[in-house]
Amino acid sequence: MTSLDSLDRRLLAAVQQDNRLTTAELGQQVGLSATACQRRLKRLRDEGVIEADIAVVSPKAVGRPVSMLVLVTLERERADIVDRFKASIRATKEVMIGLYVTGDADFVLYVTASDMEDYERFTRRFFYENPDIKGFKTMVVMDRVKAGFALPIEP
Amino acid sequence: MTSLDSLDRRLLAAVQQDNRLTTAELGQQVGLSATACQRRLKRLRDEGVIEADIAVVSPKAVGRPVSMLVLVTLERERADIVDRFKASIRATKEVMIGLYVTGDADFVLYVTASDMEDYERFTRRFFYENPDIKGFKTMVVMDRVKAGFALPIEP
DNA sequence: AGTGAAATTTATCTAAC
DNA sequence: GTTAGATAAATTTCACT
Numbered sequence: 001m002t003s004l005d006s007l008d009r010r011l012l013a014a015v016q017q018d019n020r021l022t023t024a025e026l027g028q029q030v031g032l033s034a035t036a037c038q039r040r041l042k043r044l045r046d047e048g049v050i051e052a053d054i055a056v057v058s059p060k061a062v063g064r065p066v067s068m069l070v071l072v073t074l075e076r077e078r079a080d081i082v083d084r085f086k087a088s089i090r091a092t093k094e095v096m097i098g099l100y101v102t103g104d105a106d107f108v109l110y111v112t113a114s115d116m117e118d119y120e121r122f123t124r125r126f127f128y129e130n131p132d133i134k135g136f137k138t139m140v141v142m143d144r145v146k147a148g149f150a151l152p153i154e155p
Numbered sequence: 156m157t158s159l160d161s162l163d164r165r166l167l168a169a170v171q172q173d174n175r176l177t178t179a180e181l182g183q184q185v186g187l188s189a190t191a192c193q194r195r196l197k198r199l200r201d202e203g204v205i206e207a208d209i210a211v212v213s214p215k216a217v218g219r220p221v222s223m224l225v226l227v228t229l230e231r232e233r234a235d236i237v238d239r240f241k242a243s244i245r246a247t248k249e250v251m252i253g254l255y256v257t258g259d260a261d262f263v264l265y266v267t268a269s270d271m272e273d274y275e276r277f278t279r280r281f282f283y284e285n286p287d288i289k290g291f292k293t294m295v296v297m298d299r300v301k302a303g304f305a306l307p308i309e310p
Numbered sequence: 311a312g313t314g315a316a317a318t319t320t321a322t323c324t325a326a327c
Numbered sequence: 328g329t330t331a332g333a334t335a336a337a338t339t340t341c342a343c344t
Contacts, residue, residue, distance in 0.1 A: 002216065012217065015210035019174070022321060033329055038322065049216040054209060054304060055170035061157065061204040062167065062308050069256060069263055086300045093307035101224060103294035108224055112306060139258035145241045149209060149304060151267060152248035153217050177336065188314050193337065195312095 002047045006155055007032060011040055012049065013153040019053050056149075064112040067096075068119060069139040071105035074132050081132045082106070088130070094122050105137075157202045161310055162187060166195055167204065168308040174208050211304075219267040222251075223274060224294040226260035229287050236287045237261070243285070249277050260292075 004012070010030040014021065023034040023041070030037070044050045059065060074081055082100065085107065089098035097110035113119035119138075127133050159167070165185040169176065178189040178196070185192065199205045214220060229236055237255065240262065244253035252265035268274035274293075282288050 004217065009217070012210070012212050016212050018208060019210040020208045024321075034322085035324095035330080036328060039328095042323095047216075049213050050210045051213050052211040053173060053175045054211060055167070055174040055205045056207040056209060056304060057167050057171050057306055057308070058204050058206050059306055061202075062159070062164070062306055064306055069254065071259075086298070089300050093305075095301060096303065096306065098299075098301040099224065099296045100298035100300055101294040101296050104226075104292060105294065107300075108294065137259060139256040139260065139263065141254045141256055143241070143255035144253075145244050145255055145262075146250060146253040148251065149211060150248075151212055151214055151217055151219055151251065153212070179336080189337085190315080190339095191313055197338095 002049060004049065008040060008044065008049075009153050010155050011037060012044065013155065015041070015050070016150050016153070059112055063114050066115060066119065067110065067112045067141040067144070069141060070109040070111055071137045071139070072107040072109060072127075073134045073136065074106045075134045077106060085130075085132060088126070092126060094126075157204060159204065163195060163199065163204075164308050165310050166192060167199065168310065170196070170205070171305050171308070214267055218269050221270060221274065222265065222267045222296045222299070224296060225264040225266055226292045226294070227262040227264060227282075228289045228291065229261045230289045232261055240285075240287060243281070247281060249281075 007030055011026060014026055014029055021029075023037040026032075026037045026041075027034045032040075041050070045053075059067065072085075074085060086098070086100065089095050089107070089109065094111050094113065095109050096112055097108075099108045100106065101108055111119065111122065113122060123136070123138070127136050162185055166181060169181055169184055176184075178193040181187075181192045181196075182189045187195075196205070200208075214222065227240075229240060241253070241255065244250050244262070244264065249266050249268065250264050251267055254263045255261065256263055266274065266277065268277060278291070278293075282291050
């Protein structure tokens with residue numbers, strides 16, 4: 001595992017808010033030359049500390065204004081069944097986030113849809129046709145109070 | 156609301172996977188000149204279709220390898236109590252995602268921590284000291300099957 | 311309207327130290 | 328780590344459909 005110094009962490013804290021800052025701007029923020037920033041960022045990307053660089057798209061703007069959290073329980077928590085369900089999560093674009101969890105449910109999914117009817121069609125296709133699924137509970141997201149992706153990074 | 160044509164949607168689909176592609180590369184993908192891509196992207200950013208451009212940081216690499224989903228129930232779902240809790244979500248950096256939902260719980264939080272002890276300290280500070288909270292249920296994330304942020308965007 | 315080509319500005323990358 | 332010069336990209340200008 002790679003070790004991060006204070007400057008690395010400050011760079012990460014900055015670019016996870018905005019990765020379109022120029023290396024010169026970043027340099028000012030952290031007290032480093034543009035070149036040094038650039039080299040560090042390259043290293044962080046190469047080593048996988050920065051996993052991706054992405055644009056965050058407005059769900060509303062692309063016609064998916066409603067989102068749901070779904071707690072899924074499988075018939076039996078057997079390895080092959082779990083793996084099969086993981087694969088179906090990966091293959092399903094409507095599922096933005098899919099987590100395998102302990103506790104009340106086996107999986108939690110974050111699903112977007114254009115409206116409730118669209119979501120209902122999704123559940124039919126995704127859940128009712130799947131014999132491995134014992135049940136699921138839908139929680140409709142009323143407000144995305146915080147939908148950021150920023151980790152707390154101490155300088 | 157802004158309307159998106161097929162080229163816009165293809166650009167969005169591309170940059171939500173990787174926003175460091177050059178406009179020339181994007182142009183090749185969608186069949187447009189670099190200049191046209193760049194102008195469209197600028198428009199999409201100005202109009203808020205692209206909400207942000209960020210680096211996705213590895214939680215493990217910054218020392219927060221464990222994450223939890225927490226279902227939170229408030230004592231009473233009264234507007235001022237809900238608003239107060241929303242504010243505390245926004246103010247708490249350990250909470251990466253905070254959703255106000257219908258159904259079994261009032262809020263669902265995605266929380267990262269360095270280990271279970273760290274999480275336990277967090278719960279003490281965040282939950283036990285808050286009189287508005289009736290209870291909470293923790294689900295430990297065993298596998299982030301899909302942790303992407305990509306919306307399904309049809310060309 | 312929106313597009314594309316060339317010129318300009320700006321940023322990134324490579325090489326030194 | 329820095330500074331300086333080469334390369335490449337983003338941005339502006341302008342002519343075109």
